[in-house]
Amino acid sequence: MLLEIDDVCKSFGGLRAVWECTFSVAKGSITGLIGPNGAGKTTTFNMIAGVFKPDRGQIRFAGSDITGVPSHKLFRKGLVRTFQIPHEFGHLTVRDNLMTVPPAHPGERLFGAWLEPAKVRRREDEIRAKADDVLAFLKLSHVAGDPAGTLSGGQKKLLELGRAMMADPTLILLDEPGAGVNPTLLEQLGDMIIELNKAHGHSICIIEHNMDMIARLCDPVIVMAEGTVLTKGTMDEVRRDKRVLDAYLGGGE
């Protein structure tokens, strides 16, 4: 298993956001994480991504314990996340948003910026070529030079995905990539995620409310409700589970 969430708990004051939550993401899979609002999905993502430290439990990534490891270190281990609400660098151009991502850039150290111009330029050329490939893949080449803040909501979602691609990660955590995206673009976004998984070999874990998208992309699907895992299976299995319906409709109490 690439990612293992083991008996993880997190409370905010008296609110149990996540409680004894256990699931895993297999290498090479597109795992879906669904559940009604307030089920604890994003809190779980934030714990995996190092934003919050769990009160209890362990999170393992590629065999090593990453519980409470800060975001920037997880990135270097090959784990990258996108945000539910786009977190673009608004004043940077779309291309610069992508070019900021690759780590260990000699020009990102002041010493390199001042004294190694040739080395910095070489690396910049490589990164620019890669960024342009990603922009072409996302069909964003025509806005490459625009400030990212001027993009539409859907384009910003694509940019989030693009920044994750620039990192060559082992695992991408996508937090509601489809929210606020128009149906045509949503179709494209689905194709892109499948291609990222099949052709580029990234393992992916998605939180999403669009069930058609989940059905198309994800196997397995994990259902969360009230801070814990309710069930797990293929989309068809999950759909037939009465408990899932109850959780969404708020019945079965």
Place this chain on the structure above:
Amino acid sequence: MSPDQIYGLFLYGISLLTMGGIYALMTLGLNMHWGLTGILNIGIAGFFAVGAYTSAILAAAPHPGHWGGFGLPAVLTFPAAMVASAVVAYGIAGICIRLRSDYLAIASIGIAEILRLVVKNAKEVTNGTLGISNLPRPFEWIPGAGGQLAFLGLVIVLVLGVYWLAERARTSPWGRTMRAIRDNEDAARALGKDVDAFRTRAFVTGAAFMGLAGAMTAHYIKFIGPEATEPLQTTFLVWVMLIVGGSGSNRGAILGAVLMWTVWSASEIVAGYLPAELAARAAFVRVFLIGLVLVVVLQRFEGGILGPKRGET
């Protein structure tokens, strides 16, 4: 005008540019802190003082009242001043760099005040309120105006050097990541950027420039005392200079420094012509004039003279 008057004006022009240039070193440092990184540093005087006293103690002749007597040349004491300010900044960053900008601002005021009181009270080190005098000024062995001209030349070379470093940093991938951090810190962290480390580097580098300015000032006026670390002359003026010139722009930082120093310096002359009953309040008139220029400039140029236009970064 008599030849004497013209010569006097010439010397005045040299001193104007010299001090304007020294202030430019500080505005370039502050632009690194505020314009590039968003660190609200209101403790500029502290870094200025650390640089000034470091260089003064290393360069002064032996004196029973304070440490020093090493008699080292400026070539060594100026870099030492930069290193000392950088080390102090590094220590402060370790404590405060995680604070949000408004809290960091309060912390920086506090730290600058602590440094000022240390300077005033650590008599055996700094000679207390008497200060350290008879500091050597580079090139003072050149007779006539030559020495002052040569010192101005040194200031210009240093300003150009610091400008090059600051501009190179701003336009490099390092500067790009700094802007990304300013735009969205959480995203930068998720993309592997060690935000605190980046901000610390900007803070330390800017502080080194301020320390250099402190050392230059001490040796230029050949004296350093605690009043040089009062916030009005350093912190307040430097902020006004950067805002007038255009925060975010290194050229704006230099322009603002020279321009506002000229206004500040000329206001002393103007204050001399005030009627007797106002002359006693000349100091307030000068501050008022600075405020007036600030307001007038910001009316015309929203982001400072060379700063970003509306809608730009």
